[in-house]
Amino acid sequence: MARVTSVDLAQELGISQSTVSRALSNDIRIATKTREKVQHLALKMGYTPNAMARSLSTQQSKLIGIVMSEMTSPFYPFVLEKLTSKLHALGWRVLLFSTDAQHEVDDLLPLVLEYQCDGLLIASASLSSHMAETLSRHGTPVVLFNRYAADASSSAVCCDNRGGGRLVADYLLGRSHSRYAYIAGRENTSTNRDRESSYTTRLEQAGFMVQREAGNFTYEAGFAAMQRLLARSDSPDAIFCANDITAIGAIDAAREVGVKVGTQVSIVGFDDIPMAAWGAYNLTTIRQPVEAMIDSSLQMLLEAIGNAPLGSNLRFIPGALIERSSVKQIAKRKAKS
Amino acid sequence: MARVTSVDLAQELGISQSTVSRALSNDIRIATKTREKVQHLALKMGYTPNAMARSLSTQQSKLIGIVMSEMTSPFYPFVLEKLTSKLHALGWRVLLFSTDAQHEVDDLLPLVLEYQCDGLLIASASLSSHMAETLSRHGTPVVLFNRYAADASSSAVCCDNRGGGRLVADYLLGRSHSRYAYIAGRENTSTNRDRESSYTTRLEQAGFMVQREAGNFTYEAGFAAMQRLLARSDSPDAIFCANDITAIGAIDAAREVGVKVGTQVSIVGFDDIPMAAWGAYNLTTIRQPVEAMIDSSLQMLLEAIGNAPLGSNLRFIPGALIERSSVKQIAKRKAKS
DNA sequence: AGAATTGCTGCATACCTATGCAATAAATTT
């Protein structure tokens, strides 16, 4: 019950606590014999160093706070898993916070600070510039993942959503559609804004109008939005959805009323979650470069820890278009003759 | 940069650190005036208590370790989110660990211990009895979620998988199938064992043989297993899959070769993940009582913290069968005449 | 008025590890 401390080891061996501490951290100055004696006893007595005490002493908690919203959206569990296992491998531990609405992130910050997190990673949520400043005052570096602050008060790593939107627009333009639409994600997210504006701009440059339906990055919203689109007299034949889940909802809505996806109507998503490849959907989409985004944000964060505070550092990583069968194929020019 | 401590507050006000500490914890013995003065200054100077120091002093970290494997399987993100938000609301913080293979859980334990977690929750992974003992020696209570140890060395909360298996067997028996099969999940998980054995036993009691294909709780495995089943000469017309993802894979495999699910072949899953309700699948399944399981495990864990160590406490919560359209409907007895 | 009680605050220390500096013993140099 009573935990074994380094003092216990010292007493048992009749040496000082400092020697024990140094022996356990493999300090060269400690005689090999002593080191072995200590390490052996530590193992035998089941000694576990107390991270709290160590943190207090070293002023380093070795803790990274991860704040994540939309944890249940299929894209993020993967991110979370990768993040934690990579951090573990590098000797960091993860303190997890979850949040629904955007404004609540600020409320979580005090907790992050209490536990002296050495760094903070915020996924799919934003941070008020006020809090960004508080963090910077405390010397706690932050990196936003897949979101960035309008005022550029924090560093961030994102997919190149604007590039992605253009890619989709060009792709759809290239296969003879006539009525374009966008089903949106949650408003006031940088992700949604960037995907939409780039897509729309490109199409307008090409002389097309873009219909629009609201959404919120969920299946249900995609389903409902698609129903509304299909009910229109000029219902679109090319639809870009803010993310894959939305697109999948849209596909199901189309199918329900017998509209064939990939022939009568084209649908494109964003993310390339596993379900996009499922047989029932075969969704053409933009693949987010998740691994690269993760590596990049970790690199930025860990570099900033202990070093000069990184001011604001934005990084946008391009995604790739993955062709499946939810978009009309180009009519073959040469028929078999 | 230099964090504000309670000593700083004390100096600033010309009072003792202990008074500050007590004032901030709303100790009744401190004069109201003093309390307000302190709390006001704390706010003004942006004081944040140091959780590390507090833990050291109180011998309570207020940290709950959560070890989770299969984080990317759609069932668990929901669990994780619920767990963390409920724990937060109760004043606990979450230290997250992820693991792939089962044997690695043991390797994570030392880290959990270093950070003095007050309790440990292990989801969809098991624990060697050796480690269970180590934890109990340290006085750290553990609860397994959705898995239980064969030797009953730890407490656990599970869905009543055996009951669920029987439910499925009875349901399928009730609608005139003739050839039954089971697509398995990862072997050596209690979840898979219980679902399979109860299902199989019930069917054998009714005089049926049960075909079997291996799997591992993934879409791909379900897809492949279904292909193998369909290739058989006596391919089954009623298939119970170890979980929903597997079932969804199976459905896609069937559909690919034109076999109609819900008329030619019946498929049942387990979990009731969101995708089971998606239009493309409409999967009949056993709904895991997730909320109840979460509440139950938290209750067990938190009760055990500080109190007498809970020995081994198993709790099985029944799931409900959700009827959708992936199972053949009973032929209507009365035709419209 | 003296004694007892109540209200409020401070002193001192525990919690456990890491680490700068001093001290000692042993080995090497001159």
Place this chain on the structure above:
DNA sequence: AAATTTATTGCATAGGTATGCAGCAATTCT
């Protein structure tokens, strides 16, 4: 043999909070 260097260990303290006990002043009681 004396002086210097090297190897090894210990002493003392910091880090920030919580808390048992003692102290003091003000109030109430007899």
